[in-house]
Amino acid sequence: MYVEMRHINKTFDGFRASDDVNFGIERGQLAALLGPSGSGKTTILRMIAGLDKPDSGDILIDETRVNDLPGSKRGIGFVFQNYALFRYMTVEENIAFGLKVQKKSRQEITYRVEELLELISMKDLGRRYPHQLSGGQRQRVAFARALAPSPQLLLLDEPFAAIDAKVRRELRTWLKDMIDRVKITSIFVTHDQEEAMEVAGTIILTNQGRIEQIGTPEEICKNPKTEFVADFIDVKLGTGHF
Amino acid sequence: MSEKKKKSFEQDITGDGINSIKKVVETHNAASDGAIKYVLIGVCVVFLFVMLVLPLAVVAVNALKEGWAAYREAVSDEYTIKAFKLTLIAMVTATVVNTIFGIFASYLLSKFYFRGRELLASLIDIPLSISPVIAGLVFILTFGNIGWMGDFLKSHDIKIVFAVPGVILATIFVTFPFVFREIFPVMNAQGKEEEEAASLMGAGGFTIFLRITFPHMKWALLYGVILCAARAMGEFGAVSVISGHLRGKTNTLPLHVEILYNEFNTTAAFAVSSILVLLALLILAARNIVEWKAETKQKQT
Numbered sequence: 118m119y120v121e122m123r124h125i126n127k128t129f130d131g132f133r134a135s136d137d138v139n140f141g142i143e144r145g146q147l148a149a150l151l152g153p154s155g156s157g158k159t160t161i162l163r164m165i166a167g168l169d170k171p172d173s174g175d176i177l178i179d180e181t182r183v184n185d186l187p188g189s190k191r192g193i194g195f196v197f198q199n200y201a202l203f204r205y206m207t208v209e210e211n212i213a214f215g216l217k218v219q220k221k222s223r224q225e226i227t228y229r230v231e232e233l234l235e236l237i238s239m240k241d242l243g244r245r246y247p248h249q250l251s252g253g254q255r256q257r258v259a260f261a262r263a264l265a266p267s268p269q270l271l272l273l274d275e276p277f278a279a280i281d282a283k284v285r286r287e288l289r290t291w292l293k294d295m296i297d298r299v300k301i302t303s304i305f306v307t308h309d310q311e312e313a314m315e316v317a318g319t320i321i322l323t324n325q326g327r328i329e330q331i332g333t334p335e336e337i338c339k340n341p342k343t344e345f346v347a348d349f350i351d352v353k354l355g356t357g358h359f
Numbered sequence: 360m361s362e363k364k365k366k367s368f369e370q371d372i373t374g375d376g377i378n379s380i381k382k383v384v385e386t387h388n389a390a391s392d393g394a395i396k397y398v399l400i401g402v403c404v405v406f407l408f409v410m411l412v413l414p415l416a417v418v419a420v421n422a423l424k425e426g427w428a429a430y431r432e433a434v435s436d437e438y439t440i441k442a443f444k445l446t447l448i449a450m451v452t453a454t455v456v457n458t459i460f461g462i463f464a465s466y467l468l469s470k471f472y473f474r475g476r477e478l479l480a481s482l483i484d485i486p487l488s489i490s491p492v493i494a495g496l497v498f499i500l501t502f503g504n505i506g507w508m509g510d511f512l513k514s515h516d517i518k519i520v521f522a523v524p525g526v527i528l529a530t531i532f533v534t535f536p537f538v539f540r541e542i543f544p545v546m547n548a549q550g551k552e553e554e555e556a557a558s559l560m561g562a563g564g565f566t567i568f569l570r571i572t573f574p575h576m577k578w579a580l581l582y583g584v585i586l587c588a589a590r591a592m593g594e595f596g597a598v599s600v601i602s603g604h605l606r607g608k609t610n611t612l613p614l615h616v617e618i619l620y621n622e623f624n625t626t627a628a629f630a631v632s633s634i635l636v637l638l639a640l641l642i643l644a645a646r647n648i649v650e651w652k653a654e655t656k657q658k659q660t
Binding site for chain 1: 550552553555556557558559560561562566570571574575
């Protein structure tokens, strides 16, 4: 197991965000944390990133307990829901930021930024500021910025939520291809069952702070273990997606 | 804190601000509104003339009533210069202290959630709703001879009340919400995700502040600093109570004006007032420049 959560509990002001959460993800997997809003999926992601601390339980990355390690030392890249691009920096500066902080040589930084701009097909847009980009372009920049310091694990919080429905499908395919290409273990959070089915290899279904079921999309579809899983998937399939 | 509560809290703190004036001006259209418009303009002009222009003109006329020489004499009087210096000292100290305080407080309140957050935010606003005279009295009761800390201060030979430190303290008290109020809405709107992103990449607190937080708030900060300085300069009530009116020692310009006026030295009183008016006009000009700069900047980004 590359990422492992063991008996994780977390409470916010009396609200049970994580209730004995247990799961593991193999290296190279693309997993989705799927569940209705308020089911605790973002909390799980933030705890893996070190942005929130669990009240009890162990978080393991690559066989090492990382509970007391700051997020910046965990070898992760994080894509925020609204991308959180640095608005007073250009695209290039955004991507270079993590490398600069790590005191990489200027040459190395320039090279890596070029490489990533090419990867996200935005070579000519490096001098632009975030507000001069479309939603889809911003997401690609956020993706490149998260990848710049070559993390071992990529975490994405509702990566498609801020994008209008038309472009969303296109971006899903793009992101899946990218993740396959750079072969990075990834976990993304979504409340959209169709999105999870289409993109993820593994789905972790959450409800009221608990894990309801873990499995491939087919397993979950054919073999829902609890009533909630059956309902959640049925309802979503029945009414379609917004 | 629930989402809804958070929203209303932000609105309480943010208010609408000057920017809303544009929306209104841009939507004027129907000719039938014409009459109402001119009546309202007339009322505003008359009101502003009586309340602002006339008094300013009176200051100028009275200051120069006995001629240029008398004006110069009043302005360059030893006590006037001392009062001017003290006003500057109090103004600069209060502005510096409140800028630092304002940055810390709004950083705390916009980037962290904790119990009592709203309470702290409303506590910071107290000086805006409390009479400055009471603020002065409070300091006398705290630091004066009969006050809580009176014995301690006396035994260590520290003089606060009826001395310069008291004047500065009172000025700080009266002006401390100003910087905070300007930068808090901006920092709050920015959220904390950009900071989190930077920290996940390994940036330290200072780098994050300098590269992420500061660029965002710098115009609001400058604006707050200017407002704070303006208020500090004109403060009368709190300083009046705590200073003891010691000529050449604890007198600030506004207090000096009052003393001169009470001595029936009208020309000098108005002459000294004109210094304050000039300073205020300077600050107003600075304010407008900053506002204009911030706006052009906003259009770019």
